[in-house]
Amino acid sequence: MIRRPRLLLFLIGLALLASARLAGAAEDATERELEKYRQMLKADPWSNPGMLDADRGEALWGERRGPNNASLEACDLGKGPGKVEGAFAELPRYFADADRVMDLESRLVWCMEKLQGFERSGLVARPYSKANQTGTELEALTTFVASKSNGATFAPSLQHPKERAALALGEALFFRRQGPLDFACATCHGDSGKRIRLQNLPYLSKPEEARVVVGEWPAYRVSQGTVMTPQHRIADCYWQMRLPLIDYGSDVTVALTAYLVNQAKGGAITAPGLKR
């Protein structure tokens, strides 16, 4: 898959830089090198290791699996059964069959449960891979579907009352302070030009900044050697906020995704992105 050894070597160097977690100038250098690599990827997108997960996800999508020996090709991601192209750009959205607003990941779980007959509890028990492990099935499927909206821009629907309710919930959650350190999402992502240590922080309530970063997830993380999905990204923030592990595909994570995608409306999808 990776056809250019030069890019691969570059990436290994990056991973070393990032995983060393060196203080000071080295962290800054990692970010600069990442940006260089992102530019190279525009010419050769298949050099992104996250595309391996997208590939695996595509195979999983078409494979007959589970107690029902069914593929996911009848899965309706919002644009009709089996229609994958552009679906991620319009998620989260309301699904009448579930009577719920769902993001890509909660919808994938729904389809794996309803079409393939998998037990929901088993699907959501371990949705995230650990560092340097092969991505989980959900990570691979998420990366595959998201990558099929590459080049599209976020166009979330607010037609259904539950879609508007999810957005309102997401906005309230974004500013909700809780836990032993009083953190809200807005504590770190509520202003422009701020950083934690040397890590730049996007101001996610500002559309100009949200449009740049939201479409980069799911992303391949060079320090972890794995793909990180939007659900995982939000769960990781809550971990840092000293809250318990949040449920995969929960109402809270879906509502926050709705808030972020609505802030990023019109922003391009470039998934899988490449992150520290």
Added chain:
Amino acid sequence: MRTLLVGVGIAGVAIASALAQDGLDRASLDKAITDSWRRVAPDWAQRLSQDETQAVCSLYRNNPPEAVAATIQARAQASIKYPADGKLMGDWRKGEKLAQSGYGMRFTDYPPRAENGGNCFACHQLDPKELSYGTLGPTLAAYGKDRKFAPAEVKAVYERIYNPQAAHACANMPRMGANGFLSLEQIADLTAYVMSPESPVNK
């Protein structure tokens, strides 16, 4: 206790009406929270709810009206406890280690393998030789020197770390002392790191 309950009641009403304007009622917000963390150990459940200060600051997005701000500040001031020996400055070397450490109270931090850290460098510049510092808070380089190491300023720094909302309602900075994240001794060590003439912060 009664005053506290009345206060919580008033804040509750205010929050309910503000959320209603967004088409979101308090009950659906609370339900979303409990539905989204279904496997929470009993001793963690409290982290999912808010105390009155958190609730009011969330409601006003950290910009409360004057009267509300005064209430928050008075409550914060009353929360501050001081070391029994009255010494507000501890060991700046210990303070430096605490300022570098972001350890503590994440669910991967149990059972504890180290003491909780203050993580000051995540948001502040302190020792100018440390290049990896954040900018969410103001720079504190030479903070003590610039204030001539005045005792009143030492007390202000101690209080600022213990509960920053005494000086500034709904400050972004965590209430490290009031929330029980750092001990009185740790806060005194951090105060020394910021205010001691020997500390690299002031060199």
